[in-house]
Amino acid sequence: MSTADTSDGFIDQVSWNGDGLVPAIAQDFKTGRILMMAWMNRESLAITASEGYAVYWSRSRNKLWRKGESSGHLQQVREIRLDCDGDTVLLLVEQQGGIACHTGRASCFFRLLADGEWQESQPVIKSPQAIYESPEL
Amino acid sequence: MSTADTSDGFIDQVSWNGDGLVPAIAQDFKTGRILMMAWMNRESLAITASEGYAVYWSRSRNKLWRKGESSGHLQQVREIRLDCDGDTVLLLVEQQGGIACHTGRASCFFRLLADGEWQESQPVIKSPQAIYESPEL
Numbered sequence: 001m002s003t004a005d006t007s008d009g010f011i012d013q014v015s016w017n018g019d020g021l022v023p024a025i026a027q028d029f030k031t032g033r034i035l036m037m038a039w040m041n042r043e044s045l046a047i048t049a050s051e052g053y054a055v056y057w058s059r060s061r062n063k064l065w066r067k068g069e070s071s072g073h074l075q076q077v078r079e080i081r082l083d084c085d086g087d088t089v090l091l092l093v094e095q096q097g098g099i100a101c102h103t104g105r106a107s108c109f110f111r112l113l114a115d116g117e118w119q120e121s122q123p124v125i126k127s128p129q130a131i132y133e134s135p136e137l
Numbered sequence: 138m139s140t141a142d143t144s145d146g147f148i149d150q151v152s153w154n155g156d157g158l159v160p161a162i163a164q165d166f167k168t169g170r171i172l173m174m175a176w177m178n179r180e181s182l183a184i185t186a187s188e189g190y191a192v193y194w195s196r197s198r199n200k201l202w203r204k205g206e207s208s209g210h211l212q213q214v215r216e217i218r219l220d221c222d223g224d225t226v227l228l229l230v231e232q233q234g235g236i237a238c239h240t241g242r243a244s245c246f247f248r249l250l251a252d253g254e255w256q257e258s259q260p261v262i263k264s265p266q267a268i269y270e271s272p273e274l
Contacts, residue, residue, distance in 0.1 A: 082246065
């Protein structure tokens with residue numbers, strides 16, 4: 001179990017929403033590419049800050065989500081930033097395996113609006129089947 | 138008044154939350170810097186797509202927020218992207234005036250976690266007083 005302290009002052013300064021969450025954007029530290037957006041609660045931010053790897057809160061599974069725990073695609077955190085009104089977190093990360101998305105793409109933002117349609121614009125680097133059957137952990 | 142069509146198929150494909158909103162991240166098209174995170178409803182996304190300038194939904198004012206309408210700091214949209222599960226939008230923009238934040242900084246994410254505290258890490262380019270009294274429009 002983690003012993004991360006959720007009573008730290010920097011955590012109190014975040015404007016948690018009514019569900020106790022904030023959006024957290026993950027950006028590749030080296031390339032600047034935006035990788036994904038997920039959610040954090042107090043505990044996930046505390047653990048992320050103390051351990052140095054991105055931990056989110058899964059709203060669908062209602063539990064802590066240690067990014068990469070099943071895929072091996074951990075995100076080593078280089079910077080944690082907060083916006084002006086304190087209700088969004090930005091993580092600058094080194095994305096292990098170069099894949100952030102569960103679809104096997106580098107980034108979750110692989111759909112581009114063109115001619116009135118969302119068009120896929122990034123290749124699948126590794127199939128989800130290969131990712132989740134053969135984790136790199 | 139805008140005539141943007143909110144019944145377009147690409148808008149239906151967005152996973153709007155219970156309040157009819159999605160988070161929208163604005164990233165500088167040239168530098169890759171993340172500028173801000175705001176919210177969009179169907180109408181703001183439709184207008185953004187049709188007019189080519191970022192329009193958000195202000196949750197505090199409960200109205201459309203044409204970014205830059207009072208500051209002059211418009212965001213010309215170069216790309217609109219959607220993530221894998223369709224619940225977050227990413228805008229690649231050219232930030233007019235080089236200032237996205239109402240504090241007069243380039244980005245809203247000017248606070249960096251260091252030594253357990255949020256520390257300011259970006260200069261104020263132009264004071265808010267100067268921005269909002271002398272808009273560049």
